[in-house]
Amino acid sequence: MHPRVSLHQVCFIGESNTAFIDICRKIGVRNAVMVSPKLLAPDALGGVRSILAHGEPRIEALNHVFATFPDLSSDSGQASSTFLDVIDAAESLGARSIYLLTGGRGPLAWEEAADRFAALVAPGVAAARQRGIAVLIENASALYADIHIAHSLADTIALAERADTGVCIDLFACWAEASLKEHFRRVVPRLELVQVSDYVLGDRALPARAVPGDGVVPLERILGDILHTGYEGVFDIELIGPRIEAEGNVAAATRAAERVSGMLTKLGA
Helix, strand or coil, rough: CCEEEEEEHHHHHHCCCHHHHHHHHHHCCCCHHHHHHHCCCCCCHHHHHHHHCCCCCCEEEEECCCCCCCCCCCCCCHHHHHHHHHHHHHHCCCCCCEEECCCCCCCCHHHHHHHHHHHHHHHHHHHHHHHHCCEECCCCHHHHHCCCCCCCCCHHHHHHHHHEEEEEHHHHCCCCCCCHHHHHHHHHHHEEEEEEEEECCCCCCCCEEECCCCCCCCHHHHHHHHHHHHCCEEEEEEECHHHHHHHHHHHHHHHHHEEEHHEEEEEEE
């Protein structure tokens, strides 16, 4: 397995932390992304540390939904406080980064919501930076507007520049956008994580993700464009939805890891 392949815990969200790590080892991936709710539960963090003491996978990043109380317009500080706990967890596990969904904008205009997010996240960004942990924002479909405000790659980069954070690119949410090469060149100084999945034309069974190579996303070309910018991070496999469940999560994740590994090897990563 290529050393830059990673597997996301959301692929196995119904499994325990222990089961997820065991699956990573079975498939042979050397990196993993974990979700914050499963780590903030009582006694969860110590258990994960104990399991990881026996070797890989290395925890590349944590995923955290920031302001959901219920959104950026109404949060009174709980988001910032909880985020500090997530930073503690990331440091404890040796994670290089934490990537965020911002929280919804409520009645705020986009620019107001962006400023509000930047203000709320600033203490955590500073605390994480002191510990060598990058804070990232990802692009996500507008179907998730209840928990996020950055839906195009251009908007995600603009928000990251405004909040002085890094970026996680989810290719599933931006592969069809214009000017991708230009965006990749612009974002590379902030780029810390790339997420990979595919899409089959006509699939409306949301979240509608597919195993890389099963759909129409020109992943090999896109991964090559990203590598050409000098990006040196991992490529994280994030698979969810009916198509994945129908095949079986382990089988789908195994095929995905092998295919992404093959692409990276072919591209000379």
